[in-house]
Amino acid sequence: MSIYQEEYKRKLVTADEAVKVVKSGDWVAYSHFALTPRSLDEALARRKDELFNVKIRSVSSIHPVKVATEDPNQEHFIYNSGFFSGIDRKLQDQGLAYHIPGLYAESPVNIRNGQSDTPVVAMLVTTPMDENGFFNFSVSCSYARALCEMAQTVIIEVNENVPRCLGGDQECVHISEVDYIVEGNNEPLVEIPTIPATEVDKKIASLIVEEIEDGACLQLGIGGMPNTVGQMLAESDLKDLGVHSEMLCGAFVDLYEAGKITGAKKNIDRFKMVFTFALGNKKLYDFIHNNPACAIYPVDYTNSVEVISRNDKQISINNAIEIDLFGQICSESVGTRQISGTGGQFDFTFGAVRSRGGKAFICMSSTKKIKENTMSRIVPTITPGGIITLPRTVVQYVVTEFGKVNLKGKSTWQRAELLISIAHPDYRDELIKEAEKMKIWTRTNKRLSLVG
Template sequence: MDYSKEYTQKLVTADEAVKVIKSGDWVDYGWCTGTPDALDKALAKRTDELKDIKLRGGILLKVPAIFEREDAGEHFTWNSWHMSGIERKLIAKGCAFYAPLRYSELPRYYYDLADKDDVAMFQVAPMDKHGYFNFGPNASHMMAVCETSKKIIVEVNENMPRCLGGFENGIHISKVDLIVEGENPAIGEMGGGGAPTDVDTAVAKLIVEEIPNGACLQLGIGGMPNTVGSMIADSDLKDLGVHTEMYVDAFVDIAKAGKINGSKKNIDRFRQAYAFGCGTKKMYDYLDENPELLSAPVSYTNDIRSISALDNFISINNAVDLDLFGQINAESAGIKQISGAGGQLDFVLGAYLSNGGKSFICCSSTFKTKDGQVKSRIVPTLNPGSIVTDTRANTHYVVTEYGKVNLKGLSAWQRAEALISIAHPDFRDELIAEAEKLKIWRRSNK
């Protein structure tokens, strides 16, 4: 069937498209690399005539045009499902807020929300011969966005990779209200950080030695997970699989090193499953039209039933800090929101339920403040306002450059002892003294 006539009928300029937005509307900006560009600029032009526009989205890779004005917060409010550095700055300006969530549940949120989206607008790949616009590396929750929005506007970007998968990875033209052909900007990139530090390498080594052949991997974002990926690429491991929330550059390196084939996966054999991807052009080129990749909704990738169905599941994520009870904070510095809960807890739970599975929370033992002070990431109790991303009952392995410990089944004093053993030596006596005050330290194990 030829969809060119319908395409032409729905094709409008960005300025025309955003006329459907009115004051008080909820407007969805999609997700990550799918955040609109031309439509965003067009909406910014209407700032003076609009009030109380409430936006949803997440992981911004550049400042939206609507927030370039100093008085943007009087017209637009950003509601983020997950924070990037850009969104942190918007929070500081008072025009953005984080929406706490368990990422696996996000599609359902859309179906249950009382305030449905009035308009959804986001970037997509060009329409294929069957009339479908691919979401690119953003399957995540986009089908739920489309099914619950009153108006859908797609912005076509010829640089958007077509990410295959089989379900909920695109929208048909018959479901689209308006089409805009944008300026085809390069897809937003997110690097994996600088060269690995000695600490990154030490932590990665402790984790990689726990990974068996045939394991299924999930990597979080950041220097340490990327260092783990590089070390796996250089290792003798084989027959690895991928089932992850976020696809990152490290997976490309592992795959090109011949370590990934998915042959041992219990589900989705030979496929690398992911909910969204964000990295460099190298990664986007690898994702494009690659039948080995499986772009799927986050309600599938992050469902603990999917994760736990995969034997030898290895989950590797970061932490901001953690306390002697085993509570993990991976998203805030006190009350300052840094990122979001994402799917970390989903993978911590799912990996432990997997046959042979393990979840690793990794971090450096210390960090430096802006004024140069060295502080411990392992603290007696979390700082006031810090968010508990993973509860103490769910924490499995914790790794620093000083070692790794398994907290499962340990009583309070054993946990304190284990965590202090991998804290920086300069802080251990202080932590012991605090543990005594908290009544979680035994006289016999000083």
């Protein structure tokens, strides 16, 4: 038995034993996205009658969070999330989840500098220990290393069925830095189903694809439209595409297998598909496992504006909920109801525009349905209570199924005209009237060309 195996045996405990270190008033940090701890979360929830005012922080949980659901009166636990998933939204609607606003890129420095509440206990899902005593953070690197450095107690929940993601940087923690090891839930990672593309998605995707050149470096998110972009790129004549993205999704695998992704033209991390977390299906997770074509990094590297801008032709593609005639983007809330978070949208929009030949796209259908009502996503002003994810000063391309416009360097009246030109025709007359009231419409604006 090696020295590391002996240490492993000494630190191996049950989940119920491990969570005994949590005290009333503590901050507890969970690993995030597909790696939300399950065994430790369930064990901590079982201690609810012994604990008070324990604060938990996570990001976009894919599993039901027991510390929240088992304590509906919040007498014992307060659950917080840095980016809401569907599960987090449901908890919010019950008054059981709170959002932690922030730029994704700043997460590690906030933890290390104490600007976030320093976790007393970190509970992280990892791969099994390797022969050198290291546990790999798998598909959720982000700021896991920072948590290990700052937490007083580090608990590892081992899952034998998660992929090992090669670095990169800061993708592992050594057993000497770990306090307790739990052999937890070994279920395969939850798969996120591919959202079928709508005709609107396909139209928007086609408008974006025609802006992408050979050697471009891609950032894609999850959803029907980004997957459609990936499919169209796979069927195109483009070559030598690269990847520098916060998220690795299934579309990248399809592009790689089609021979479109080589990374040969990247200025940094050449030949590597760079990411900080992955979320998708089994095909994606199998592709990532021990694959030297992929490199996982902490989020203060992947989402650094300076790093993003170092690759030429960086392409950033993100979604939005609504945009107003000033060009302000709301991508994370409907009124005061939190839907997601800022995430890396600001980081990649800001970074891509600074890349030589780079382009940042904000995409959305021209309308949305709320119950039985159809509404324009291009509005005079952001819905009251809505969160501004991107200020008007950083927005570049905006794309709907009716076209794409570039707002960079444009005055208020030019922005209003451009945005109304890609609004649904049914709403253009009313938007013009509102623009006139807002004093952002001139006699030279193209009124007739925008109507009908």
